[in-house]
Amino acid sequence: xxxxxxxxxxxxxxxxxxxxxxxxxxxxxxxxxxxxxxxxxxxxxxxxxxxxxxxxxxxxxxxxxxxxxxxxxxxxxxxxxxxxxxxxxxxxxxxxxxxxxxxxxxxxxxxxxxxxxxxxxxxxxxxxxxxxxxxxxxxxxxxxxxxxxxxxxxxxxxxxxxxxxxxxx
Ligand code: K1U
Ligand code: ZN
Numbered sequence: 001x002x003x004x005x006x007x008x009x010x011x012x013x014x015x016x017x018x019x020x021x022x023x024x025x026x027x028x029x030x031x032x033x034x035x036x037x038x039x040x041x042x043x044x045x046x047x048x049x050x051x052x053x054x055x056x057x058x059x060x061x062x063x064x065x066x067x068x069x070x071x072x073x074x075x076x077x078x079x080x081x082x083x084x085x086x087x088x089x090x091x092x093x094x095x096x097x098x099x100x101x102x103x104x105x106x107x108x109x110x111x112x113x114x115x116x117x118x119x120x121x122x123x124x125x126x127x128x129x130x131x132x133x134x135x136x137x138x139x140x141x142x143x144x145x146x147x148x149x150x151x152x153x154x155x156x157x158x159x160x161x162x163x164x165x166x167x168x169x
Contacts, residue, residue, distance in 0.1 A: 004038045004052040008163070009094045010156045015140040016055045018048075021074050024116040028058075032072050032114055035060045040067060044092045046130045048137030051093050059134035063127045073111035076135055079120070080108040087129050089143045097155050101146045103132045 007014050021028065031054060039047040039060055046061040057075045062068075081104035088098045106124045109131060113119060123131055133143065144152045 001037045002034045003041055004034050006038065006042070006047075006051050006092050007053055009091075009142060009144065009159055011093075013053055014050060014093055014137070014142060016050060017140050018050055018055045018057045018138040021056050021058055021112070024074075024112075024114060028074075029114050032058070032060060036062075036070055036072075039092075042092050043067075044090075045126070046134045047092065048134045050137045050140070057138050059131075059138065061127075061130050061134060063130050072114060073109065073131070073134075074113065074116075076109055076111040076131065076138075078104075078107050078132070078135070079110050082106040085125075085129070087126070089129065089133055091133070091143055093137075094142065094144060094155065094159070097144075099143055099147050099151070101129075101133075101143050103129055105129075107131065 035047050035049065035052060038052060039062070045063045046059060049056050049058040059076065060070065060072050062070045083105040084102055085105035086100050086102045089101050090098050105128055106122065107128045108120065108122050110118060110120045136142065144155055
């Protein structure tokens, strides 16, 4: 297994729209294993392939308290959504910043597993929010797109400054 490099905002690669997964082979399974390792090590509760510069429709997540409920969604689709809720969100691609985002609180999701088999399930609360956050990544969208451009530009400047400091250290 291997730890993968996580792209940071405002890297333009985070704006790439991911392509559907069509081949369910050992290379895909290895990427899924590496993404889980990267997510748990970060630590985070979710990770989209876009964030590790792989532009395919794949996400991993684990919103359990103990980190013992790994879930991998390939070619995920939200087939039904209900209600609204506001929750503070973080992002491994926007480290150190948290913002409140309004999303559907109850969703029904259809996805494929690493063998290409379809499955459906319902999610609510943090799980629902996390799935929507990760699916946004697959569309090249970030939680900062839901806040004012003033706040977004402040976050951009701070992260670029931190990157410069790290490079000259
Ligand atoms: O997509 C990502 O960048 C991962 C992100 C997912 C997420 C968090 C909160 C709301 C919606 C989506 C994170 O995992 S940020 C880190 C985080 O939330 C966390 C880290 C350690 C323990 C518990 C949570
Ligand atoms: Zn994120």
